[in-house]
Amino acid sequence: MTGPLLQVVDLKKHYPIRGGLFGREVATVHAVDGITFHVDSGETLGLVGESGCGKSTAGKAILKLVDPTSGTVRLMGKRIDGLSRSAMWPHRRDLQVVFQDPYSSLSPRLSAGEIVAEPLKNFGIATGAEARERVAWLFGKVGLRPEQMAKYPHEFSGGQRQRLGIARALAVRPKLIVADEPVSALDVSVQAQVINLLTDLQAEFGVSFLFVAHDLAVVEHISHRVAVMYLGKIVEIADRRTIFARPQHPYTEALLSAAPQPNPRLKKKRIILAGDVPSPINPPSGCRFHTRCPYAVARCKTEEPQIRELAPGHQVACHLRLPSAG
Numbered sequence: 615m616t617g618p619l620l621q622v623v624d625l626k627k628h629y630p631i632r633g634g635l636f637g638r639e640v641a642t643v644h645a646v647d648g649i650t651f652h653v654d655s656g657e658t659l660g661l662v663g664e665s666g667c668g669k670s671t672a673g674k675a676i677l678k679l680v681d682p683t684s685g686t687v688r689l690m691g692k693r694i695d696g697l698s699r700s701a702m703w704p705h706r707r708d709l710q711v712v713f714q715d716p717y718s719s720l721s722p723r724l725s726a727g728e729i730v731a732e733p734l735k736n737f738g739i740a741t742g743a744e745a746r747e748r749v750a751w752l753f754g755k756v757g758l759r760p761e762q763m764a765k766y767p768h769e770f771s772g773g774q775r776q777r778l779g780i781a782r783a784l785a786v787r788p789k790l791i792v793a794d795e796p797v798s799a800l801d802v803s804v805q806a807q808v809i810n811l812l813t814d815l816q817a818e819f820g821v822s823f824l825f826v827a828h829d830l831a832v833v834e835h836i837s838h839r840v841a842v843m844y845l846g847k848i849v850e851i852a853d854r855r856t857i858f859a860r861p862q863h864p865y866t867e868a869l870l871s872a873a874p875q876p877n878p879r880l881k882k883k884r885i886i887l888a889g890d891v892p893s894p895i896n897p898p899s900g901c902r903f904h905t906r907c908p909y910a911v912a913r914c915k916t917e918e919p920q921i922r923e924l925a926p927g928h929q930v931a932c933h934l935r936l937p938s939a940g
């Protein structure tokens with residue numbers, strides 16, 4: 615395979631709002647409004663932004679749980695955005711998902727062992743004793759005990775259920791897992807355990823993650839690179855160290871300043887963002903962040919900043935940031 619594992623170009627997902635007697639389209643929700651990024655093999659890309667920024671919709675459009683409005687999605691070079699359900703099926707093995715709420719995504723009527731065995735059966739990988747053996751092995755890999763295979767989802771804690779969801783996603787040896795807020799519903803101590811587990815599994819199996827989260831602190835330890843989204847657009851994308859040490863977009867700066875500081879002696883200036891995220895139905899003109907940006911100038915209200923490369927691998931959409939010379 616040449617090129618990235620996942621390549622997303624100008625992806626959009628708009629939802630029409632219908633009204634009136636004839637159900638005409640009266641407005642459009644610009645949930646995802648032209649995002650471009652890639653994920654390399656064995657890499658984790660953190661996709662971060664406040665609630666309503668479109669990050670989860672982007673994950674769903676890539677997984678084809680919703681149909682993209684436009685743009686292209688390539689998995690291992692093969693275009694998958696326009697595929698029908700049946701044509702998409704073979705790619706499902708390579709592209710798995712872990713949801714935020716493992717409880718609602720795990721069938722309450724199946725035992726934990728059956729839940730993890732299901733994809734093995736569906737993809738014709740293993741059945742019977744072979745499947746059971748494989749499931750027991752997977753349980754060990756995600757930190758569950760094989761004797762827990764007979765239990766039902768309600769008998770597990772939140773962290774254990776998420777481990778179950780991860781085992782199910784991993785069962786078919788996918789190339790990429792879209793992890794949609796996988797630790798948001800968990801206690802902080804359990805969050806760290808699940809993130810460590812994902813990091814270990816990546817080291818062992820080489821799987822890539824698109825890790826969707828609303829909290830920058832959560833993606834810090836797992837991501838190789840981070841993409842920051844605001845109102846349906848990516849405003850900054852860079853490697854983890856750059857994002858956390860030298861963020862260039864005012865929104866990234868604000869998100870970072872709001873994150874808890876583990877060392878209280880390292881005081882940082884807290885940037886308070888005014889107001890809520892504006893509605894994606896009628897996004898602000900010019901730079902979508904101008905209504906909350908502490909540095910906004912007149913031009914920001916009328917002219918939309920294009921995302922530009924400031925340095926190799928570091929892209930920012932802000933009028934005030936210019937590429938470094940040379």
Ligand code: SF4
Binds near residue numbers: 907
């Ligand atoms: Fe702020 Fe203007 Fe930059 Fe947008 S373009 S982030 S409003 S300074």
